[in-house]
Amino acid sequence: MNKIRNYDKAAIKKADSEHHFHPFTDSKGLDDEGGARVIVRGDGCYLYDIDGEKILDGMAGLWCTNIGYGRDELADLAAEQMKELAYYNTFFKTTTAPAALLAEKLCSLLPDNFNHVFFSNSGSEANDTNLRLARTYWQHVGKPNKKIIISRTNAYHGSTVAGASLGGMSGMHKQAGLEIGGIEHVMQPYWWGEGGDMSEDEFGLHAAKEVEKKILEVGADNVAAFIGEPFQGAGGVIIPPKTYWPEINRICKEHDILLICDEVIAGFGRTGNWFGLETFGIEPDLMTMAKGLSSGYLPISATGVSDRVWEAFYKAGDDFNHGYTYSGHPVASVVAMRNLEIIEEEGLVEKVKNETGPYLAKRLEELKDHLIVGEVRSVGLVCAIELTNDKEARTRFPNEGRAGTVCRDHFFKRNVIMRACGDVMVASPPLIATKADIDLLIDTARECLDATAKDLGVM
Numbered sequence: 048m049n050k051i052r053n054y055d056k057a058a059i060k061k062a063d064s065e066h067h068f069h070p071f072t073d074s075k076g077l078d079d080e081g082g083a084r085v086i087v088r089g090d091g092c093y094l095y096d097i098d099g100e101k102i103l104d105g106m107a108g109l110w111c112t113n114i115g116y117g118r119d120e121l122a123d124l125a126a127e128q129m130k131e132l133a134y135y136n137t138f139f140k141t142t143t144a145p146a147a148l149l150a151e152k153l154c155s156l157l158p159d160n161f162n163h164v165f166f167s168n169s170g171s172e173a174n175d176t177n178l179r180l181a182r183t184y185w186q187h188v189g190k191p192n193k194k195i196i197i198s199r200t201n202a203y204h205g206s207t208v209a210g211a212s213l214g215g216m217s218g219m220h221k222q223a224g225l226e227i228g229g230i231e232h233v234m235q236p237y238w239w240g241e242g243g244d245m246s247e248d249e250f251g252l253h254a255a256k257e258v259e260k261k262i263l264e265v266g267a268d269n270v271a272a273f274i275g276e277p278f279q280g281a282g283g284v285i286i287p288p289k290t291y292w293p294e295i296n297r298i299c300k301e302h303d304i305l306l307i308c309d310e311v312i313a314g315f316g317r318t319g320n321w322f323g324l325e326t327f328g329i330e331p332d333l334m335t336m337a338k339g340l341s342s343g344y345l346p347i348s349a350t351g352v353s354d355r356v357w358e359a360f361y362k363a364g365d366d367f368n369h370g371y372t373y374s375g376h377p378v379a380s381v382v383a384m385r386n387l388e389i390i391e392e393e394g395l396v397e398k399v400k401n402e403t404g405p406y407l408a409k410r411l412e413e414l415k416d417h418l419i420v421g422e423v424r425s426v427g428l429v430c431a432i433e434l435t436n437d438k439e440a441r442t443r444f445p446n447e448g449r450a451g452t453v454c455r456d457h458f459f460k461r462n463v464i465m466r467a468c469g470d471v472m473v474a475s476p477p478l479i480a481t482k483a484d485i486d487l488l489i490d491t492a493r494e495c496l497d498a499t500a501k502d503l504g505v506m
Contacts, residue, residue: 052087056097059085070206084459089116092477092484094464102462105474105488110280110312110429111338114389115477121344121382128381137166137375146375149384153336153349156321156387161334163352166375170311170337171205173348174274177307177333178209179369180356181272184305187359193271193304197261199235203281204274204309204335213274216281231265233257235279236287239422239433239441251288259298272305272333273298277323280312283471284431286424292327305332305356311348315339316390316478318427319400326426332356342386347379395478399428406482410489417496418506419450428480432472432492436505443470444503453502457495463488465495 060082069077077083085097092115094102107113128145135143150164157164165180167173178196185193198204200215211219212227215235236254238247245253262270273295279285299306308331313323317339320326324334334351341347352360360367373379390396404427411423411430421435434450436442444450451467458465458472465474465488474488500506 054085054087054097056085059097091115091117092480100462102464103476103484103487103491105458105463105465105476107475107477108343109338110317110475111343113315113317113339113395113478114342114386114393115479118342118344118389121385124385125345125378125382128378132377134373134376134378136372138370143375143377143380145377145380145384149375149380150349152384152387153340153351157334157351158324158331158353160354161351162354163357164336165350165352166380167337167348167350167371168346168373168376168379169205169348170309170335171207171210172371173311173335173337173350174204174213174307174309175207175209176350176369177272177274177335178213179367180333180350180352180360181305181307183367184356184359185271187363190268192269194229195265195270196230196307197258197270197273197304198230198232199275199279200232201235201237201282201285202232202274202276202279202309204276231261233261235282235285236291237279237282237285238288239424247288248290251290252294254287255291255294255298258295259302262298262302262304267302267304270302270304272307274307274309276309276311277313277318277327277329278426278429280429280473280475281468283468284424284429284473284475286426286431287327292329296328296330300330307331307333307335309335311335311337312429312475315342315387316396316399316427317429317475319396319404320427321396340386341379341383344386345376345379345382346373347376347383390478393479399478403478403480403482403485404428407485407489410485413489414492414496417493417500419444419496419500419503428478429475430473431468432496434470434472434499436503450499450503454495454499457498458491461491461494463491465492 064082086094087097088095094104153164154162167176182194198213202215204210204213212230215232234254234257238250242250308324308329310322314336318326332353337348408425411425414420414423419434421433421438424431436444448469451470455467465472
């Protein structure tokens with residue numbers, strides 16, 4: 048166990064309150080609640096705050112710490128690489144050994160028709176890259192009018208201007224004049240919330256055909272790509288009906304548009320396969336990867352580029368005028384490489400598929416009988432609990448989002464992290480989680496659901 052530094056709690060909280068502008072945070076509200084909780088250490092699936100409280104991280108950070116916290120070998124490897132070559136860029140006809148070797152390793156894990164990757168630093172940047180790649184691809188093949196990207200409402204593809212515009216979060220679009228032009232949104236494949244009287248299979252086809260309807264509306268000759276997450280993570284772990292993705296594959300092929308699969312959350316074992324595309328049968332032309340690529344130890348992301356797209360750029364004989372100072376950063380690359388090796392050596396993908404994923408699904412089913420639970424769903428080691436005031440009608444409590452916030456706060460009080468996406472409780476524990484960790488998560492969920500029901504006056 049690493050020694051915790053002797054932090055001055057009051058000084059840190061003061062510095063944080065007076066100088067740290069937190070992402071996705073009501074700063075005044077945070078101060079009114081006494082400021083941020085200070086996390087000082089991580090070990091396995093657990094975090095420790097400055098008061099010494101032990102916390103089960105049911106969200107793997109932000110869906111990313113797949114191999115858990117406290118892997119000393121990654122810190123040692125990063126230090127070794129820093130001493131040898133702390134940084135150099137991949138512009139100007141140069142590369143570094145870690146970037147080249149990581150690219151090779153990634154391509155060995157991707158579908159056979161993916162043999163190149165473009166490195167960025169976050170999922171947001173990788174999706175910015177995808178937008179540029181998709182539109183430039185069509186320029187290279189003589190169809191420059193194909194610029195429109197079709198996405199889904201309630202999707203999350205990052206928080207840069209392009210990433211937030213590609214996403215379908217209305218709250219983000221209302222701020223700062225988002226979204227940029229040339230992006231269209233269609234309905235999400237959210238059966239519990241929007242399926243009405245249709246069966247799940249019927250709704251899956253219906254939601255997919257809304258993509259085709261939009262293509263026909265704007266003209267296939269104007270559409271560059273469709274982008275989608277295998278399951279919508281920040282949207283509330285929306286797992287599409289099994290009929291959805293095969294139909295999306297057909298539509299994209301028939302209308303000759305690129306399919307961008309955003310694997311930022313689903314990738315690197317989360318669904319019980321290396322990538323969500325294997326779990327859902329998706330046939331993409333571009334892939335977005337981040338988070339689990341380094342298990343959050345250092346910022347790095349990548350775009351997987353299919354042979355179809357690569358060949359158009361290669362034959363064009365022109366610069367792709369895009370990139371980042373830290374694209375393929377050598378320290379991040381060497382850490383990401385070792386992270387992938389650890390996932391392989393410890394059989395974490397297989398563990399999720401054959402052991403902990405099925406166990407999470409089994410324990411989750413026990414919550415279906417709760418008074419305020421409308422649906423539970425999971426795939427691999429990610430899950431959702433729908434909060435409802437009427438199971439049959441599939442409706443929400445008044446002041447949508449309040450029930451989720453109340454429930455989330457009850458989790459925090461019990462030192463378990465489960466996230467609220469509106470009135471959907473979601474969890475995504477590290478892939479190293481044991482059955483005992485899952486038991487703690489689900490047993491705590493039962494307690495928090497009871498406490499939430501009492502607070503809402505229904506129990």
